[in-house]
Amino acid sequence: MNFTKTLFALALVATAPAAFAQSADLSVAGKLYPGTCSVDLGNAGVADFGDIRSNALNADQVTLLDPVTLPLTVACDGEVRFAFEGVDNASSSSTQSDRYGLGFTAADEKIGNANLFVADVTADGVPGYGTRSDDNGITWGDSNPGGNYSLAMHDLVGFAKDEAVGTGPAPIENLQGSLKVWAQIQPTDELTITEDVQINGSASLNIVYL
Template identity: 50%
Template sequence: MKFTNTLLALAIASSAAIAPSAFAQSADLSINGRIFPGACVVDLDGGGVADLGNIRLDSLNTDASTPLDAVNMNMNVSCESAVRFAFTGVDNAGDSATNANEYGLGLTAAEEKIGSARLGMADVIIDGASSHALTSSDGGATWTIVLLPNGIHVPKGGLMGFNTERVSTGPSAIKDMQATLQVQPTIAPTSGLTVTEDVAINGNATINLVYL
């Protein structure tokens, strides 16, 4: 899993086009951007690889999905100074998830969906204090408090953040964060999978840290 962040966003726009005229021309220029007070570094156990190991076909359900044991990975975020941020997920495994809200595990050689994985963040500590999760579906304009006590799912497209006061005003400014990233995979019913040789599970997701 890869982590990306943006330190400086810059937009340049002009209200006039270049014109082939002998007369003097003018153009209004606007330059927009934000300089953030402290860049953040994200570190994830094992280089970001959740290894599910070898899975025997006869250990999987034929006519129902099979949940596998979760893979837990330590995750740390360290910022130069306290800054407000949130997380959002991107599924890089194409349209392979059997659950639209989760992340795909790739396809068999016969183009069948192998399953999907839920990505959750649990035991989140921010600057030494316990935290409360928030989500936003409108780019951070409004926030909703998550009532689930643990294992908050990393959304695809939406934002997820944390604060210390359980309020819906948005994430707190954070300098240091520790969490457990839980990868909970589920394999599709084997009756719909062609497994005549080894099938490689090939899930790939990006968790972006977004400055607010």
């Protein structure tokens, strides 16, 4: 979580005397969570596409690489309502605004982009039905058995234990599934590959408590 500190300048101005209230109301707000959760990705969270020969890439159109799948586990110390949020740490290198960047070539060219999918989910031993919010959890779409749920930036993705539920994610203690990474590389006509080019994408998978 990032905190931004804003400094306010206070100006003192001489004015005529005024009436002041003798009391002020205070509202106290907050939320108590039933537990906290930890998230774990297989292979230490590294989606490794291996060595890719440039002559195996398309010259005049993007090349879609075979997906890399990582096991995904969320363990909570009680039943907790939560959702996933994807954050692109390499957003300036993405070739599409709703996908995750893959870094730059030495010539400062964008290598491509990636889609992330949360897939094959079970929640406390039963199938997980994906539900999505595009307004930070205020409203949710009906849960559905799609199987692969795109983790688009600026959206929250959670899981219910029943189909066609519009009330958002269910309280879950243990979630099992996978994170699928689909990457595509820009046409080689647009890239300078005269030496090894390192794919260098970086994203964070956040747990958002609801």
